[in-house]
Amino acid sequence: xxxxxxxxxxxxxxxxxxxxxxxxxxxxxxxxxxxxxxxxxxxxxxxxxxxxxxxxxxxxxxxxxxxxxxxxxxxxxxxxxxxxxxxxxxxxxxxxxxxxxxxxxxxxxxxxxxxxxxxxxxxxxxxxxxxxxxxxxxxxxxxxxxxxxxxxxxxxxxxxxxxxxxxxxxxxxxxxxxxxxxxxxxxxxxxxxxxxxxxxxxxxxxxxxxxxxxxxxxxxxxxxxxxxxxxxxxxxxxxxxxxxxxxxxxxxxxxxxxxxxxxxxxxxxxxxxxxxxxxxxxxxxxxxxxxxxxxxxxxxxxxxxxxxxxxxxxxxxxxxxxxxxxxxxxxxxxxxxxxxxxxxxxxxxxxxxxxxxxxxxxxxxxxxxxxxxxxxxxxxxxxxxxxxxxxxxxxxxxxxxxxxxxxxxxxxxxxxxxxxxxxxxxxxxxxxxxxxxxxxxxxxxxxxxxxxxxxxxxxxxxxxxxxxxxxxxxxxxxxxxxxxxxxxxxxxxxxxxxxxxxxxxxxxxxx
Amino acid sequence: xxxxxxxxxxxxxxxxxxxxxxxxxxxxxxxxxxxxxxxxxxxxxxxxxxxxxxxxxxxxxxxxxxxxxxxxxxxxxxxxxxxxxxxxxxxxxxxxxxxxxxxxxxxxxxxxxxxxxxxxxxxxxxxxxxxxxxxxxxxxxxxxxxxxxxxxxxxxxxxxxxxxxxxxxxxxxxxxxxxxxxxxxxxxxxxxxxxxxxxxxxxxxxxxxxxxxxxxxxxxxxxxxxxxxxxxxxxxxxxxxxxxxxxxxxxxxxxxxxxxxxxxxxxxxxxxxxxxxxxxxxxxxxxxxxxxxxxxxxxxxxxxxxxxxxxxxxxxxxxxxxxxxxxxxxxxxxxxxxxxxxxxxxxxxxxxxxxxxxxxxxxxxxxxxxxxxxxxxxxxxxx
Numbered sequence: 001x002x003x004x005x006x007x008x009x010x011x012x013x014x015x016x017x018x019x020x021x022x023x024x025x026x027x028x029x030x031x032x033x034x035x036x037x038x039x040x041x042x043x044x045x046x047x048x049x050x051x052x053x054x055x056x057x058x059x060x061x062x063x064x065x066x067x068x069x070x071x072x073x074x075x076x077x078x079x080x081x082x083x084x085x086x087x088x089x090x091x092x093x094x095x096x097x098x099x100x101x102x103x104x105x106x107x108x109x110x111x112x113x114x115x116x117x118x119x120x121x122x123x124x125x126x127x128x129x130x131x132x133x134x135x136x137x138x139x140x141x142x143x144x145x146x147x148x149x150x151x152x153x154x155x156x157x158x159x160x161x162x163x164x165x166x167x168x169x170x171x172x173x174x175x176x177x178x179x180x181x182x183x184x185x186x187x188x189x190x191x192x193x194x195x196x197x198x199x200x201x202x203x204x205x206x207x208x209x210x211x212x213x214x215x216x217x218x219x220x221x222x223x224x225x226x227x228x229x230x231x232x233x234x235x236x237x238x239x240x241x242x243x244x245x246x247x248x249x250x251x252x253x254x255x256x257x258x259x260x261x262x263x264x265x266x267x268x269x270x271x272x273x274x275x276x277x278x279x280x281x282x283x284x285x286x287x288x289x290x291x292x293x294x295x296x297x298x299x300x301x302x303x304x305x306x307x308x309x310x311x312x313x314x315x316x317x318x319x320x321x322x323x324x325x326x327x328x329x330x331x332x333x334x335x336x337x338x339x340x341x342x343x344x345x346x347x348x349x350x351x352x353x354x355x356x357x358x359x360x361x362x363x364x365x366x367x368x369x370x371x372x373x374x375x376x377x378x379x380x381x382x383x384x385x386x387x388x389x390x391x392x393x394x395x396x397x398x399x400x401x402x403x404x405x406x407x408x409x410x411x412x413x414x415x416x417x418x419x420x421x422x423x424x425x426x427x428x429x430x431x432x433x434x435x436x437x438x439x440x441x442x443x444x445x446x447x448x449x450x451x452x453x454x455x456x457x458x459x460x461x462x463x464x465x466x467x468x469x470x471x472x473x474x475x476x477x478x479x480x481x482x483x484x485x486x487x488x489x490x491x492x493x494x495x496x497x498x499x500x501x502x503x504x505x506x507x508x509x510x511x
Numbered sequence: 512x513x514x515x516x517x518x519x520x521x522x523x524x525x526x527x528x529x530x531x532x533x534x535x536x537x538x539x540x541x542x543x544x545x546x547x548x549x550x551x552x553x554x555x556x557x558x559x560x561x562x563x564x565x566x567x568x569x570x571x572x573x574x575x576x577x578x579x580x581x582x583x584x585x586x587x588x589x590x591x592x593x594x595x596x597x598x599x600x601x602x603x604x605x606x607x608x609x610x611x612x613x614x615x616x617x618x619x620x621x622x623x624x625x626x627x628x629x630x631x632x633x634x635x636x637x638x639x640x641x642x643x644x645x646x647x648x649x650x651x652x653x654x655x656x657x658x659x660x661x662x663x664x665x666x667x668x669x670x671x672x673x674x675x676x677x678x679x680x681x682x683x684x685x686x687x688x689x690x691x692x693x694x695x696x697x698x699x700x701x702x703x704x705x706x707x708x709x710x711x712x713x714x715x716x717x718x719x720x721x722x723x724x725x726x727x728x729x730x731x732x733x734x735x736x737x738x739x740x741x742x743x744x745x746x747x748x749x750x751x752x753x754x755x756x757x758x759x760x761x762x763x764x765x766x767x768x769x770x771x772x773x774x775x776x777x778x779x780x781x782x783x784x785x786x787x788x789x790x791x792x793x794x795x796x797x798x799x800x801x802x803x804x805x806x807x808x809x810x811x812x813x814x815x816x817x818x819x820x821x822x823x824x825x826x827x828x829x830x831x832x833x834x835x836x837x838x839x840x841x842x843x844x845x846x847x848x849x850x851x852x853x854x855x856x857x858x859x860x861x862x863x864x865x866x867x868x869x870x871x872x873x874x875x876x877x878x879x880x881x882x883x884x885x886x887x888x889x890x891x892x893x894x
Contacts, residue, residue, distance in 0.1 A: 195864035196853050214885070346884050359793075362652060362682055385885035387852045449876040471865070487872035488865050491853075494882060 001025060003090035003097065006104040007083035008124040009075045012285045012325075012332030013249040015124035019069045020080060022087030027063035033084070035068030038076045047078070047109050048085045055113035055157040060092040076284060078108035079118040082134065085109060085157065099164045104130035104149070107139070113157035119251035122146060122244055122258075134160060140173045141258035142248060145241070188227050189402040193393025197224045200384040200492060202406050205231035206413035207470030208424030209463075210318070210340040210379055212303070214494075215386030216350045221343035222267075224386065225299045228341060230403040231410055232263035232296065236423075239295040242335040246291045264296030266338075270305040278313045279334050280325045290317050291334035303342040304371040311376055314340070318379050342380065344372075381426065381463045382492050413473035425470045430462050437469045442483025450490055464489045533610035534600035535559030536631040537734040541594065542566075543586045547732060547746055550630045552577045566591035602735050608708050609634045610734075619730070625753045626779060629732045635708050636728040640675060640699045644819050647677040647755030647776075649748075649769040650684025650762045655794050656850070656881050656888045658762030659687035661786055664891065665759060666691025668812030670698045672821065675727075677701045677755050679747060680720060682713055684761045684769075689719050692727075699727035701754065705747040706731070706739035730754075745771055752776040757818045759809050760785045763797030770797050782818045784809035789849065832878045838862060838870035843879060843889065850886040 005020045031045045053059055066084055068075050082105040089095040106124055108116040117138035125133055125146040132150040135143045140153035153173050154160040162168040191198065197213065197220075204211040205228060213221045235243060243260045247253075254260065268277060268289040275281060279288035290298055300306060317323040321337035347360045348368050360368070377383075417424050420436055428436060439447065447464075450456040456464065468481045468489035477485065536559050540550060553562055556573055565571055566587055578584035603610055611617035612631050619641050622628050646669055648662055666676045666688035676692035678685040680702040692700040702723045706712050708731065711720035723729055730750065733743060748768060752758060752775035760783065763769035776783050784807045788795025802808060809815055816822065835843055845851075845860035857867045871887055874880045881890050 193854065195857055196868070199864050199868070358653070360653075385852065387854055387885055390854055390858050392858055393854075446872065446876055475865075483873070484866075484869040487869040487876075491868035491872040491882075495884070 001091060003087045005083045005087045005100065006128060006130050007080050007106060008128050009079065010077065010120035010124055010249055011073070011330065013120070013123055013245050013287055013334055015120065015127035016073060017128055018075065018080065020083040020087050021067040021069060022084065022091045023065045024060050024088065024091040025063045029061055029063070031064045033066045033068070035071040036074045037068060038074060040078050041075045041080060044078060044081045044084050047081055047111060048088065050111040051109040051113045051157055052085055052088065054111060055161065057089065057094060060088065064088060077118060079106055081109040082107040082115065095164060102131040104128045104133045106133060107136045109157065115155060120249040122248045125149065137174045141256065142254060145244065145258050186227050186230060187403045188406055189399050191224065191227065191400055192397060193389035194220060194224065194386065196384050197386045198400060200382050201228050201231060202410065202474065203467060203470050203492065204228065204339060204341070204382055206410045206474055207467060208339060208426040209381035209467055209470065212342045212380040212383040213386050214344055214346050214383065216345060216388065219386045219388050221386055222301055225341045225343065227403065228297050228339070229263040229265045231407055233411060233414055234261045235263065235295045243295045246287045246294055246334060250287055250292060252292060264293055265299065266293035267299040267301060270302045272306070272310060274307065274310040274313045277310050278317065278323050280327065282327065283329065285325055285327065285330050285332040287334040290314065290323060290336040290338060293338040294335045296338060297341055298338045299341045301343045303344040304368060308371065308373065312373055315375060378457070378459060381467050383494050384492055385494060409474050413470055416473045425466045425473070428466060433462060433465055436479065437465050438480040439486070440480045440482055443481050443486040446483055446486050446490060464493055467492065530597060530600060532559055533612050533631065534596055535563055536612050537603060537610055538563055538594060538596045538599055540631060540732065540734045541599065541736065542590050544583060546742060547627055547629055549577055554630055563591055563596065599734070606709060606735060607635060608735060609638065622753055627749060629750065632730060632732060633708060633734060634728060634730050635724045637699070638728060640701060640728040641754065643673060643675055643698060644821065645675040645677050645701065645755050646815055646819065647751050647758045647772065648684065648688035649678060649751065649758060649760055649772045651764055651767050651769060651794055652681050652683035653764070653794060654683040654762045655792060656883055657788065658684055658794060660891050662687035662761045663691035665761065665812055665815065667695040669815060670695035670700065672812060672816055673698045674819065675699065675701050677703065677751055679751055680704055680716055680723065682715065686716055686719055689723055693722050701728045701730060703747050703750045703754065704729055704731040705733065705743035707733045707735040707737040709735045712739040744768060748772040749775040752779055752781060755781060757782045757784060757815055759815055760798050760801060762786065762788060762794045764793060765796040765800060767797060773801065784815060784818060835874055835877065835879055838866050839874050839879070842867060842870045842874060846880065846887060846889055848889055850888045852885045852887065856887065
């Protein structure tokens, strides 16, 4: 008369084990679900009943009560459908309880009895302690990543029942591959000219430095940024699992192997709200774009058009690599270690021509410059200007280096960073820099000039130093950092918006 | 209530005889929308002190006619009742702002026989400064690096040759010219401003403003507290043109304040010179129009001195910048005197991008080039 089936629900990007308790007793025929189910979960009643009936199973006449324990947490989504169906059958003695011992269920049911995939299978499987787990065939590869329970993936309720009753063998898990093989079709070799931007991408990939590209519309900023994930090394084990959990919980496509190995790419539109960017929500806490870009690239096109509040919310994840979202009813923390790539115009008119052609007033430029707050701007180690490609580059020049060639140098630089004890140079702590990145006299004088000019803060100085270290790694130079390398790094940190060609305003004019 | 305010306002007016005529002029200039033309029209009716008393009373047809609009006259009436003239006068004295009425000894002689002499001028600094030869250096606020370099150079060399540099303390060319004149430590600069001298405008030129007030002369038609309203600037330009023996336009868009100054200078038979620029730069459009109309070109301070009838300037200081290294030399050659971006320099010089980047930064630190946004420009003057 009573059955208990292990299952789970998703909250944020973590799973919580849930026991589905089903009680069937004599009485007027009713079917109630208790234990804080949401709408989708309560509708399970109708789906389960229809699925069982169309699979040729008798619906128990009587009073059916389903309790989702623990009753205190909210249950969301249709992932408990299958577990409820199994509970009903066991409680009605249509299935022997022993056949289901230590087996968890995680799938949505169709009215015809088919099993459908639900988001967040990986984190949910990881939280359960069952010996076997039944999921929809589409989720099989993902569930197997948890490397815990045996994964069963029948495609219909009928297949599942006959396997449980021992009438037939479990169906083979679906063959992965082929169907989802979307390979990166974009390669750096397609880019003609744009040597400054190529250098910027290479340094960003090698050192993990955030990159801001400033250029007129049509210069190819998006096209260039799209090629950055192809330069990044594959994700390491733990990052890959974290990224897969986020993508799975958010319901994004996963690669056919189930595990995300290639650096992800997220490019939210500039109308994105702060919640969409960093995650959150009123009741269901969902990861935002920063978490979906975990281990990969977050590309913000037209950065000046984003809501300033949304942009400033990026500061904490940029600093800490995680985002903690707190609401009155729930709290969650999502991984968010990403490479930020921004693109913006040099001024409101786009500055199509040379100096003297811009139609913006000094005030308009000043306002445009203020769209990005100083603290956020300071986190871009690389700020480069991207112009339209030179005509001679478009027609006569040989194709540029391919992504594979650049990646070799990137890998070398990353290996050098690992020897220093960090995943990339941008993560080296400040206090190690004096020892790891000493400066030669030329480099010192360049730095002191830039600081005296007010172009560089103390933090900016350390950041440029890390970029210079990455440049040295790429060029295969040993420390100390030379003047040439430091000059290059300084040049790659220009001011994004020229406020005015007005160097005489205050400081120089003092008598 | 109105009766009481009236009574209060009368109390300082009792000592009206003790206040000089300049105090009453300052008060009249403080009335809303009173520029040079309205002030002249008002003064044709009565003496300043009498005018003030009349404004406090019932409306008089001739005064309403000067105001043009009834509600403007109402504003004058209210201001005349509410404003404490003695207090305004004290504030001018406290700020060290001198007030000179037309026809009094303190008034700048050069403005006396002008087409439209200001009825009253306010000044800060040494009024004697306005005596020697004077050249106005004017131009756009939206200038290029080239323009501000040339303006700085002209300002410096002319000041060194003993010529007072007159400009309007605006952003861009004006500021560069004043900065150059101050840099030379030669003849003191003269700035004609559009608003009251209690507040620097634009705010970013605060430092320059103070330096000019200390070492040169600030001049204007606006009393303390007058905001920088739009209509004040064309009037300001006419004083610049009136003060200058020669007007040099460094960079100007086809229509701009500088072109207005040129028109005022032409009306006063002043020599106008224009600095040629790149023909594709819209910031030089106005200059090129002037040149096409037959105005003389200004290439350096010598051209200006020639127009003034003076001999050549003193030697330009030596170039103290360190010689560029090998890559730097190649970059400078590839750059030329037109702005270019890093990509263009790479194509022209045949260097690697990383070499270009390093060389440009080195040149910038040494003062050979300036980087503004994407553009790299060669700098003419050592700093």
